[in-house]
Amino acid sequence: MGLLTVVEDRPTPKAVYNWRVWACAAVASFASCMIGYDSAFIGTTLALPSFEEEFKFEEMSTGALSLVKGNIVSLYQAGAFFGSFFAYVAAYFLGRKYSLVLFSCVFIVGAGIMLGATGERGLGLILGGRVLAGIGVGACSMITPIYISEISPPAVRGRLVGIYELGWQVGGLVGFWINYGIEQTLPANHTQWIIPFAVQLIPAGLLLVGAFWIKESPRWLMSKHRREAAIANLCWIRKLNADDLYIVEEIASLDLALEEQAAAIGEGFWKPFQAAGKNRKVQWRLFLGCMLFMWQNGSGINAINYYSPRVFASIGIRGTSTSFLTTGIFGVVKTVFTIVWILVLIDHLGRRKLLMIGAAGGSVCMWIIGGYILNAGVTSSSENTSLSSGGIAAIFFFYLWTVFYTPSWNGTPWVINSEMFDNNTRALGQASAAASNWFWNFIISRFTPQMFDNMGPSGSGVYFFFASMMILSIIFVFFLVPETKSIPLESMDRLFECKPVWRANQTILAEDRAREEDFRHDADMVGVDVAKEKHVHAETVRSDSA
Structure with missing residues (x-):
């Protein structure tokens, strides 16, 4: 087998792997561009001298400033937490397609509100706008992976859901570099820091327009007994006729799965909740999905995403331009290895191996970085502007950590959660998983400034904490998470048994x-x-x- 070889669950016509399914996945993944951009741009925007001057950060105490920055960043995650559950309602009644339309509009309104903030008006519009925008991205983070997994052929499902993660990294890449560019080219004024906030509207607008083009999920249409529309959409996505044996088999599998689910838990809005309350198998998968995102956030990724200037300052990087440049390179490394993950790793090595290898390598890197900071005594107020040989080594291991983390924990939990639930509980399962992601994201983003202030000399304990979490995640994955690679969605119940x-x-x-x-x-x-x-x-x- 070559690295790009697909492992098929059954003989599959080449027409199934056509441009339409990839295009639908790419359009839906503009939602993740919105998420990735915010995770990258907000930390460096808060560090722009123009932003600090307009909102008088220099007049705040260290503790007060940490609180203000934590609130600006984390209110977005708080909104996203609730948006994940709002999306369940929309996905059930409106479907995947029109839910994306609805919540992209919500995001656009929130992003527009932020643009009205000034020093005279204070931070209120930014805080309120971030809550509303968070609701939009939280909902989209629940809907998009479900939609992609439901339209994907099993052999390339991991790669197609991986486009969602690639969109996240492309958005992050722009977010990491935009502030370096404007800091280098524009004067430090209101226009300088408002531009990064305005750029949020671009991926949201593309998602809104594109969502009108994509086809509704055939699985959702079948669950609503709209059989003719479901078959028509499936044939369009697969580029096959309705009487093709592959289509007949897929429709038969959908029929069987829906019959089994109707017999097991029934049909209706509240049935998945009742199943979750009564069925331990459903509860177990909900638990696994939520825990995967606890371990993902426990790796330290969102502490780095949202507070990259402070993270690099803890290693010894000095100066706004140098910090932004180092952060931009971090974004490039993440994007490159996300592409490798999509094309080669996710459907070749599988989910379990990636998670365990990534956690093991990433943990070693975190131990080394924390040990350097502990022994070198680096602080953000250090006057020495040159980076020592130990500091250079720490930067190397930081990028090596990125190499281990990106093609493993960065996107794989989203892939697993998008595919491991049956049709009747998939929306609820993805909503709970997305909410878990945003909950732990909120915890990390809200308290990271305080963690660096209080955990060990020069914040070294932060790295030791994340290293320990990655070790524990290996044990969790090995004993509890089955490999979902190449398994049809209709066979997931048997897999987890x-x-x-x-x-x-x-x-x-x-x-x-x-x-x-x-x-x-x-x-x-x-x-x-x-x-x-x-x-x-x-x-x-x-x-x-x-």
Whole structure:
């Protein structure tokens, strides 16, 4: 197998891997560009001398300034937390397509409000606008991965959901570099810092326009009993005719999955909540999804994203331009390795191996960086502007940490959560996972300034904390998270029932291949329609036996 080889769950026509499915995923991923841009631009914008001067940061005490910056950053995450749950309601009643339209509008309103802030008016408009914009991105962060996973062929589902992560990194790359560019080229005035806030409107506008073009999820349409529209959309996305055997098989799988779910938990808005309250299997997957984002944020990524100037100052980087340049390079490294992750790693190595390798390598790097800071005694007020050889080594290990983290914990939890729930609980599962992400994101972004003030000499304890969290995440993944690579969405229930966890993927793929061979043999012998009926009957018997 080559690195770019796809592992198919069944023989798949080449037409299935067409430009339409990639284009729909790319358009929906403008939502992640909005998220990535904010995570990158806000920290460096708060460090711009023009912003500090207009809002009189120099008159604040260290503790008060940490509180103000923490509030500006974290209110966005607080809004996103609630937006994740608002999205569940919209995704159920409006579908994936029009929910993206709705919440991109919410984001645009919030971003527009921020542009009215001035020194005379104070920070109120920025704070209020960030809450509203946070609601928009929180909702989109729940809807987009679901939409992409539902339209994706299993063999490239990881790569397609990975486009969502790539959008995050492209947005972050622009966010990291924009303040370096304006700091170098524009005078320190109101216009200088308002430009980064205005750029937020670009990806939001592209998402709003593009969302009218993409097709609604066939799985959502089937769940609403809009069968003809679902088949038409599926045929358009796959570029196949309705009577093609691949389409017939996929529709049969959808029918079977919906029948099983209707029998298990029923249909309706509140049924997933009832299932979560009664069904321990659903509860377990909700727990796993939420915990993945705790470990992701426990790696330290959002402390670095939102407070990169202070992080680099703790290592010994001095000067606004130098700090912004170092931060920009960090964004480049993340983007490059996200592309590697999408094209090569996510559907080749799989989810489990990536998470464990990334955590192990990243932990080692964090221990080394923290040890250097502890022994060197670096502080943000140090007068020495030159970087020592130890400082250069610390920068190297920081970028090496980025190399380990980016193609593992950065996007893989989103992929797993987008694919591990059945059709009736997928929206609720993704909403809870997205809310978990934004909750832990809020905790880290709100308290990172205080962590650097209080955890160890020169903030070295912050790095030791993140290093320890990454070690613990390896144990969690190995024993509790099954490999979801190449598993059809309709087979996820069986995957999470299979033991031991570290062998579940191979077991389910072998079962699906055997079942597919039986189906195709029946299709050749007695025709597609009769084979479909036998296939559904066989699955019902198996379900009843279980």
